[in-house]
Amino acid sequence: MTVPVIIADDHPFILSGVESVLGNSRFKVMATATDGQQALDAIAAHDPAIAILDVRMPVLGGVAVLQALREAGDRRVVVLLTADIEDRQLITALDAGVDGIVFKEGGEDRLIECLETVHAGERYxxxxxxxxxxxxxxTVDADPFRQLTAREAELVWMLGQGLKNREIAERFDLSEGAIKFAFHAIYRKLGVSTRTELAMMVQRRGFA
Structure with missing residues (x-):
């Protein structure tokens, strides 16, 4: 029985390599993507059983895509494929319920094993x-801002300087919607619900 998957990675060499590894397996590649938004679109279009996501991609990285799926109530299997992963990304991915993590170095020997494991309902x-x-x-102390990635910290700093989402989007050359989504991920990490609450938190702790 074939298992439908999608692959998202911004490096064509990695995409073709993963497709080649899966070529003789029961895991059928339904679509590929080169950024996080394309990955979400491919998931919506093809409804794969498993999404294989690179941690670092344009627009949205693999962890952000994972968060978006979980926040939408989507519990499908997600495997992160990465060269390395920052501590904050790792904690966020684990908290969001990532099913598998495979490092690219030597990954060709482990990917199938990982997919078989997670498809069976176990974590890899x-x-x-x-x-x-x-x-x-x-080691994370009482400073909640230590949970943020460098990019998230930059977004919070800009908010603390009084910039609106539209202005922040222009600086990053992203859509305003992408910035709103990024802030929602920050809200979740910091335990706040609104931009106003986050701004007050920034002011209290002198983050800006």
Whole structure:
């Protein structure tokens, strides 16, 4: 029985490599994407059982796509394929319920094993990664802004300077909708619900 998947990676070489690895397996590639928004569109169009996402992509990275799916109530299997992953990205991905993490180096030997594992309903995350995540969680102190990625911290700083979403979008050459989505991910991390609450938090803690 074939299992439909989509692959998202902004490097054509990686895309073709993953397709080649899956070529003789039961995992059928329904579509490929080169950025996070394309990945969301491909998921909506093809309804794959598994989404294989690069962590770093234009527009939205793989972790942001994972968050978008979960926030929409979509529990489909998501596997992150990455060269490396920042601590904050790792914690966010685990909290969002990522099903598998495969590193690109040597990934051709592990990808099929990962897909078989996650399709069977189990997580495929190396023990060393989980141990590292536990260590990171223990080192995060009372400063909630330490949870933010560098890009998210920059967005919060701009908000603290009084910039509107439209102005921030222009600086990043992104749509206003993409900026709103990014702020919603920040709200979730920091435990706030609105832009006003975030602005007050920034003011109280002197982040800006």
């Amino acid at each position: 995350i190396p023990g060393a990664i989980l141990a590292h995540a536990d260590k990171v969680r223990r």
